[in-house]
Amino acid sequence: AQSVSQHNHHVILSEAASLELGCNYSYGGTVNLFWYVQYPGQHLQLLLKYFSGDPLVKGIKGFEAEFIKSKFSFNLRKPSVQWSDTAEYFCAVNEGGGGSQGNLIFGKGTKLSVKP
Amino acid sequence: KAGVTQTPRYLIKTRGQQVTLSCSPISGHRSVSWYQQTPGQGLQFLFEYFSETQRNKGNFPGRFSGRQFSNSRSEMNVSTLELGDSALYLCASSFLGAPTGELFFGEGSRLTVL
Numbered sequence: 001a002q003s004v005s006q007h008n009h010h011v012i013l014s015e016a017a018s019l020e021l022g023c024n025y026s027y028g029g030t031v032n033l034f035w036y037v038q039y040p041g042q043h044l045q046l047l048l049k050y051f052s053g054d055p056l057v058k059g060i061k062g063f064e065a066e067f068i069k070s071k072f073s074f075n076l077r078k079p080s081v082q083w084s085d086t087a088e089y090f091c092a093v094n095e096g097g098g099g100s101q102g103n104l105i106f107g108k109g110t111k112l113s114v115k116p
Numbered sequence: 117k118a119g120v121t122q123t124p125r126y127l128i129k130t131r132g133q134q135v136t137l138s139c140s141p142i143s144g145h146r147s148v149s150w151y152q153q154t155p156g157q158g159l160q161f162l163f164e165y166f167s168e169t170q171r172n173k174g175n176f177p178g179r180f181s182g183r184q185f186s187n188s189r190s191e192m193n194v195s196t197l198e199l200g201d202s203a204l205y206l207c208a209s210s211f212l213g214a215p216t217g218e219l220f221f222g223e224g225s226r227l228t229v230l
Contacts, residue, residue: 043221043223044219045221108158
């Protein structure tokens with residue numbers, strides 16, 4: 001069965017620090033990859049997604065993620081975080097290949113706290 | 117465009133009771149998925165409905181069931197509630213469903229079982 005690992009449970013950074021959140025998945029076939037974000041008191045929303053093509057994906061609010069197939073990884077990055085980036089971040093994966101079957105498998109999330 | 121609406125937002129039940137949660141997807145979306153979110157297990161997939169048919173099902177006991185109506189609104193039901201069913205239940209809609217489409221989540225229904 002597919003699984004998604006997010007190794008950092010809680011990350012604390014100061015404003016302007018760089019961010020990298022790790023995400024590894026276990027599935028040998030074609031995958032679609034996602035990062036979702038949940039701001040305090042708000043619903044989950046899509047940050048960025050990768051289906052195919054350029055492995056460096058840019059999302060909203062200055063976030064980007066790099067798909068490294070050989071490492072089964074899809075790490076999220078941001079060069080300079082802001083206090084407003086305080087949220088919980090979820091990596092998700094599902095079977096790709098163009099079919100519409102399958103559900104999203106989520107990691108357990110990483111809480112990011114940014115100190116002003 | 118109105119977002120995904122889930123009702124009720126909060127509810128408290130006792131063990132052995134049953135509960136029904138409702139989800140109204142974004143207009144035009146045909147896929148509705150349900151997830152259970154707990155601090156220990158994170159987000160776990162329950163099931164997905166597409167055009168009134170259950171298309172995928174997660175690894176939950178038969179006490180968890182759902183359905184989708186012709187207007188794409190969906191309900192999920194949990195019978196014989198257990199303490200471990202306390203969780204945030206999230207509904208997500210999309211036009212085609214994962215993986216081809218982005219999932220739009222509601223704010224969830226928080227169930228507490230006493």
